[in-house]
Amino acid sequence: MPKPLSVLLVEDSEDDAMLLLRELRKGGYEPFHERVESADTLKMALAARTWDLVLSDYVLPGFSGLDALRLVRESGSDMPFIVVSGKMGEETAVEVMQAGAHDYILKGRLARLLPAIERELLEADARRMAKKELYKSDEKYRAIFEGAPFGIFQSTVDGRFLSVNPALTSLFGYDSPEQMVETISDIPKQIFVNPDQRNGVIGAAVESSGFARREVDYRRNDGTLFIANLYMRAVRDDTGQVQFLEGFVEDITERKRAEEAFHAQFRQISTIFDELSVIVHVADAKTWSLVYLNKYGISIFGDDWQGRACDDVTGCNHPHPCPLTDGDGQGLDPNPQHIFEYKNSLTGRWYHCVEKRISWVDGRTVHVTVAVDITDLQDMLQMKDDLLSAVSHEMRTPLTAMCGYIDFLLDNDVDEGKTHEYLHIIQKENQRLNDLLSNFLSLQQLKAKKAKPSIETGKPVALQPLIEETVTLFKARAVSHRIHLELPPDLPLVFVEEGQVHRILSNLLSNAIKYSPKGGDIMIGAVKGDDETVTVWVRDEGIGMPPEVLGKIFDRFYQVESGDRRTFTGAGLGLALVREMVTACGGKVWVESILGKGSTFFISLPTARR
Template sequence: MLKFLLLEDSPLDADVTLATLIDGGIDCELWQVDTRDEFVTALEGDRFDLILADYALPGFDGASALNIARSICPDVPFIFVSGSLGEELAIESIKQGATDYVLKQRLERLVTCVYRALREAQGERDRQRMVRAVRESEARFRCFAKNSRDVIWITDAREYRLIYVSPSYEEVWGRSADEIYRDLNNFLDSLHPEDRDRVCTSWQQCNQEVVIQEYRVIRPDGATIWIRDRGFPIRDEAGNLLYIGGIAENITERKQAEAEREQLLERERTAREEAEEANRIKDEFLAIVSHELRSPLNPIVGWTTLLQTQKLDRDRTDRALNIIARNAKLQAELIEDLLDVSRILRGKLSLNLTKVDLARIIQAAIDTVRLAAESKSIQIQTTLEPNISMVSGDSNRLQQVFWNLLSNAIKFTPAEGLIEICLENLGSTARVTVSDTGKGIDPNFLPHIFDYFRQENGATTRQFGGLGLGLAIVYNLVQLHDGTIKADSLGEGQGATFTVELSCTNSFPQPEPNLKSELTEDLSGIEILVVEDNRDTREMITFLLEQYGARAIAVDSARAALNTLTHSQPDILLSDIAMPEIDGYMLLRQVRALPPERGGNIRAIALTAFAGEIDYQQAMSAGFQQHLAKPVEPAKLVKAIISLTMNNE
C-alpha cells in the first residue's frame, strides 16, 4: 500500500482529499499533519511515496514546506492541494521543485496528478537504477532495457553519436535502429517539422539538467505519434559528464484522450451556453405570452363589469361591446398563433392544397389590414402583374402569410409611412415582396428574424406588442409550400423588405367539395344534446342554438347525457372533452356501444379547448365526426351542425 503524507489544517478537507484518492482507485495510507514540527518529524522518521500540502496554514506556508521536503527527501513527489494558489505562485512553486498543483475547487484533477507524479517518480527511480546498471553491469542494463516498453537511449556527451537505444525503438518509431546508429540526424528527420527546432534547442540543456519534453514523431506509415522524452546527464563519481541518456514514452493514447476530453468539454460548454440562452429566450417569451394574453382581459373584464353595474347609454354600450369583441378576437388570434407553432414543431400542420390565384390572396390580405393602415395614415401601394400562373397551395394559409407580413409592416411603420407590395412573374416562380419605410431590423438580429421565441426587444419597455411568433409561422408556412422567404434591411430606421418565392405549376390537386352554397343558417327541426360542465358556456351555447331554431337539451355531465339518451333521440351530440369523472372521449365510446335505436349512431361534434392536431386525431379516433376548438364562431358552429345533418341525409 502506498503511503502519502498530507500537510493540511482542515480535517474536512483532509477527509475530502482521502475520499477523492480512494474513489480514484488509489490504495494508500494517508498521514495528516498540520504543523511545521509534525511535518519535519514525519519526513525524518518515515518514508513516503508522495507529499500533498496545503499552501496556506497558520504560521506555516507551502513554500517553507516545499523547501523542507526538498532538503529531507528530494526524490519524493510534492503536490500542492490548495484553494488559494494563484497562477503566478503556482508557476513559481513548480520552478522551486513542486511536482504539480491542484486547486481544491477542481479536486477532480487530483487523481490524475497523483498518478502522473507517481509515474514520474518511478521514472526518476528507473533512471537512477539505469545509471547504476550501466556502472555495474552492461548485461543487466541491456536485459532491463530490452524488456521495457519505453525507449531507452544513451548518447556520447562529447560526440554527436548514439551509443545505445533499446529494442522498443523500432516498435515505437517504426524504423530501423541502424539508421540512427549510423547518423543521429535521422532521428531529427523523424520528428514533426513543427517540433524539430524546439527539440534541438531543448536537448542542448540535457548536459546540465533533466529536460522533459513532448514532441510528435511521423512514422514511415504516415501515422503521427506523441512521445514524452525525459533526457538527463550521466556523470561519473567525480561529476564529469560522460553521457546523455533518456527514456522516451509513447503517450499517443493519453494525448488522444486529452484531446477528446477537451473537445467534449468544449462541446459541453457550448451546449450549456446554448441551453442557457434558449432558457433565457423562453423565459422572456413566456413573460411576453403572459403579458399579451392578460392585456386583452383587462378591457374585457373592465367593460363587462361596467355593463353589469352601470346603466350605459346606447352608444357607450355599443362601444363597450365592440371593445370586448375586439379584444376577445385578439386573444383568440394569440392562442391560434401558439397552436400553429405547436402544430409546426410537431410536424402536424397540414395543408389543403388547391389552385390558388396569388393576386386574389394578396388583395384579400390587404382588405383585412386596410382599416389598420388607414388608422395610421399609412399608404399601401400595390404592383400586381397580370397573368401570373397559379400556384398549388392552401389559400387560407397563404393569406395568413401575407396578412402577417402586412400586419408587421403596419405595426413597425410610423404614421404616414409607405408599404409597397409587389407580385411579379419570374417564369416558373412567382415572387411577392412586401417593403415598408418602418423602423428596420438590427443587422445583429436579422439572422434570427424567423426564429421561435425570439424578439428583437423583449424588455418590458418595448414599444410594439405581440408574441413575436408571426414571422416564425410565416417562415414554416412558406417552407410547407416548398417556397422560400428572406428578410432584408439596411438597419434601424431604414425599413425592411420580405421576399416570398413560390413555384408555379400546371398540376393541381382536386379541391375539397364545397358545400357552402348548399348550407343555410337555419337549425329548425334539429334536436341537439349539449354536454358541457361549465355553466356559463353551457348557457351560451344553448341560447345560441335556440336563436338559430334548434331545440337544445343541455346537461352538465356525461352521466346525465347517457341518462338523457334513455328517453330521448337527439339528432346531434355536441360535447365538451375535459369533464369530471367521465370525459368526452369515454362518453362517446359508451354512446357508440349503444344500439342504433338508443342513439348509438348519433352524429357527434367535439367542442373543446384542446385544439391541437393530436387532440383532433384523438377526437376522430373516439368516434366524433367533427372537432371544433373553443372559442368557436357561432357561424362556424352552425355550419358544422348543418354539414353533419346534410351528410347524413
C-alpha cells in the first residue's frame, strides 16, 4: 500500500515537478504536494500546514534554492531539504550543503533521489526524537537510538562523549559503546583529522536553532580515515545555556570516491576530446542542454554554453527530437548512430557530423556529436562543378577554332603566308586554353591551402625589374595599346614569389587589354605606403564597370556579361586567382571603375622587414 508523503516542491517547471512526483510514486509513496516558485508562495505554504519534505530546484526566476532554504529554516522547521538541480558544480554543491541543505541530486541522476529521501526522512524522525532530549532513557527513544543505522552521539562541548549508539561504535571500530565512551577523552584530537573542523561545527550549531552540518574527516580506532557528514545541534537549558551537544554521523566515503572517480573519468575524457581539432559536444538526451563542449568547440562558439540547448549554441539547425529519438527523447534503438551534414548558421561553414547516444560518466543518457569541418571540401566540390560548367563553355570556342584551322590545313594546299597566319591563330587559341587550365589549377591549389603564404615561403624580391619584365612581354602582344610605366626608383623589397608577381600582373594586364577593345593607354605604377606596404596599380581607358559589380568581380567564374552572346571571352578565373595570390602574400586587392571611362586595379603587398 502506498505510503503517504507531503512534499513541498520549490520548482518553476511543471514538467520537472511531475518527473519528481513520478519517481516518488515508483518508490511506493503517495505524495500530497504543492508546487511554489517564489518567496511569497513558499511562506504561505509553510504557514498552511506541516510538510514531510522539501524538494527544491537551485535556480528559479527571481528566486533560488538558497533563498528557499533560508525561509524554511527561518520558519523553525528542520524537515529534510533536498536540492534537485539540472546542473550544479562542485563549488555550488559545497555552498548549498554548508548552508544546511541535507543533500543535492542532479536531475540526470534521479536514481539517487529515493535513497536520499528515505535516509533523510529517517534522520528527520531521529532529529524529532532528539528534540525530546536524547539523554532521557525513554524506551521508545532507546529503541531508535540503539537500532538506528547511522551514528548518534551526545557529547560535552569540551570534547567527551556522553553516549554513543552501536552504529557509531561500529563506524569508528570500537567493540562497544562503553569502550568508545571510556577510550575517547578528547574528541577533537583522537577522532578528528583536523580538530578545527569540530570547532567550526560547534560554532554553527550554537548560532543555529536547528542542526548544523559539515563535511569532516575522521580517524577510526585502527588509524584508517573516512569522510562523513556531521550533523550537530546545541541542547540548551531553560536559561538558554548550552548543556551538551548531540548529533549524527553519516559515512560518505564511498560517495566521495564515486564522485572523485566520476571527475577523474571526466578529466580523462576531456583531455582526449580537447586534443582533437574537431567539435565535440555532449547534450542531455531529454533536455538537449549541453553538458560538455571541447576546447575546439569553445574556440568557435564561445564559453557561454553551459546549460544551453545544443542547437542554440552550435547553430546546427537540427530539429529535436532528431531522427535518433522518438517523441520523449528516448530512442528505440539502445545505441543508434546518425550521420548528417549541415551548414552552420553561426559560422557559415559546413560540417560532417556523427551523432551517437551513449551513457555518460554520471550515468545519464546523452548524445555525443563529433563535427568535422568540411567547408574546404564543399568548396572544392562546388569549384569542380563551376569548372565543368565554365570550361565546357570556354573551351568550346578555342577548340573549335583550332580543330577547324588544323582540318583546313590538312585538307587544302595553303600558301606559306596563310599557313603562318593560321598557325599563329592556333597558337593564340592554345595559349588561351593553357591560361584557363593554369589559372584553374593555381586557384585550386591556393583554395586547398596547399600553397603556403609567400610571407612564410617567399624571399625578399625587388618589384621594379619584375614589373618591367612583365610589361616588356605584353608590349609585344598589345600592338594597339600603349603601356606606360610610372615607377619610383626607391621601391622597397617585398615578400613575394617572383612567379606570383608575373601571374598577378599578367592577369591584370590581360584584363586591361581585353576590356580596352579600341586600344589606348594602359598605365602601370607603384608607390610605397606609410604602413610598410607597396601599392601597385594597373589603369586602363576601357569600358569600365557599373558600381554594383565591383564587389563580385573577384569571385570565381564571375562574368560581368552572361549568356551565349558575350562580347568578351573568359572563364572568370583570372581576377579570382589574383585575389587568392595577393591574399596569400599577406596583401589586399581592390578596384575602382567608372562605366565608360576605364578601371584601376590596386594590389597592396607587405614590404620585407630587413
